Every structure is written in C-alpha cells, then in structure tokens.
Amino acid sequence: VWPWVALASANMDEVLEAGRRIQREVPDPALRRQLFGEISVLGGLRYNQVEIVDLLGRFHMFLSEEILRESVTIQMAEERGIEAGKLNEARNLMRLLLNQRFPGLLASARIDEITDLAKLEDLAAGVFAASKESEARAAIAKIR
Secondary structure, eight states, rough: OGGGGGSSSSOOHHHHHHHHHHHHHHOOOHHHHHHHHHHHHHHHHOOHHHHHHHHHHHHOOOOHHHHHHHSSHHHHHHHHHHHHHHHHHHHHHHHHHHHHHOOOOOOHHHHHHOEEEEEEEEHHHHHOOOSHHHHHHHHHOOOO
C-alpha cells in the first residue's frame, strides 16, 4: 500500500513518511528496493522527475535500472511498448508489400485501422496469395 501514497492526494512529506516506514518496517532488502521502485514509478505519474529523484536521494537509495525493471508497472509498460512496436512494424511491412506488388492499391488507412497483429498476419497471407489487385482488395476487405 505504501507505494500508492505517491499517487494518492498526498504531499511530498507524506510520500517521504511512507518511505521512512518502508525503511523501518520492511526487513527484506529486495522487497524494500521493489517498494522504492514502485514509489518512483507511481510518483513519476504525479510528480516531476526532479522531485522523485530528490525524494529517493533522501532515502539514500540508488534506484538502478535493474530495480526499475523489477517493477510490475515497468514490465507492463515495456510489454505494451513491444506489442505496439510489433504492430507498427507489421503495418510498415504490409504497406511495403502492397506498394511493391500492387502500387495502385491505396490501403494505408485500412491498414492503420487494424489493431490486432494476428489480423495483419492474415492480411499478409491474403496479399501474398493474391495474383491480381482485385484479389488483394478482397483480402483487405475481408479483414475486420
């Protein structure tokens, strides 16, 4: 619960007190690092970076990249970023494929509407199998 103080309607003194309680009451150093990492991540949603770094400095806590990576919040954000990157790359490859095989077919807007990687893969299979522009159009129209 202590890390959530950084997001609640608390001031920096209350966040600092939550940190002091973590230092006093959490004997496990790994758990203590994780909680400080979570305070940093959640506090970063509310406070600016300088305030959070100052706060962590008051705890004499060096917040390494490894500690941040242990945070569930950071892991979820990284997974979403990876998925978004895969989706964007698949869209770019789909546009390239269409431009090479069927230059007259303008489908960028439709490709941008597709938010499911599996659907883009289905579309790619349909476009690869198409021998005429009309078949590629049909493959694009089939994706919902």
